[in-house]
Amino acid sequence: MLRIENLTKSYGDHPVFQGLTYTFMPGCMALCEEGSTGKSSLLSIIAGVIAPNAGDVWIDGHSLAKAPRQAKARLAYVPDNCLAFPTQTGRGLLEQTALEKSTTVTDSVLDLAYRLGLEPHLDKRFEQMSTGTRRKVFLAAAALGDPAVVIADGPDKGLDAGACAVLAEQFKAWSRDRVVLFASHDPELVQACGASAIKVADLRQR
Secondary structure, eight states: OEEEEEEEEEETTEEEEEEEEEEEOSEEEEEOOSSSSSHHHHHHHHTTSSOOSEEEEEETTEETTTOHHHHHHTEEEEOSOOOSSTTSBHHHHHHHHHHHTTOOOOHHHHHHHHHTTOTTTTTSBGGGSOHHHHHHHHHHHTTTTOOSEEEEESTTTTOOHHHHHHHHHHHHHHTTTSEEEEEOSOHHHHHHHTOEEEOGGGOOOO
């Protein structure tokens, strides 16, 4: 469902990683290393937000380099920065994401939003929301369109205990038939999701 091939990234003269090649099978995996190991860069490359210096990403059989639209249609992404659209409402983001994925905001998506505690906040603008509330909107949006791969950078940041429990339950459910790859420093979340802890430097499978 997700394969990275010879991914290399550097910023100026500073190499972040080189030659990452790995096939991710359905399941839940957590990048939980401390320090600057390239976690966010890797997740951003897989999500198509930044470009690698070399290599490619394959999502559900689609090359991100050659067929970005088809690849991104099979992907859900929860970024570290959830304030990219400060004047947009939470409901607006859900509707926009649904349109991009040629689907609708279904009852199951709204159910996830409500379980996360979003019901009184969906019509607020992102600039009016707390950090945790913004992240909850993106987590709800990740359920749109039945993605094959879910990528999340710090999905638990700013979440209350109840929302963290819902997050773990949802990641565990998704991981039964899709790839869930996230970065977090919370060992309790990693354990609750049943996630395998991996390191960026270990992604060298041939």
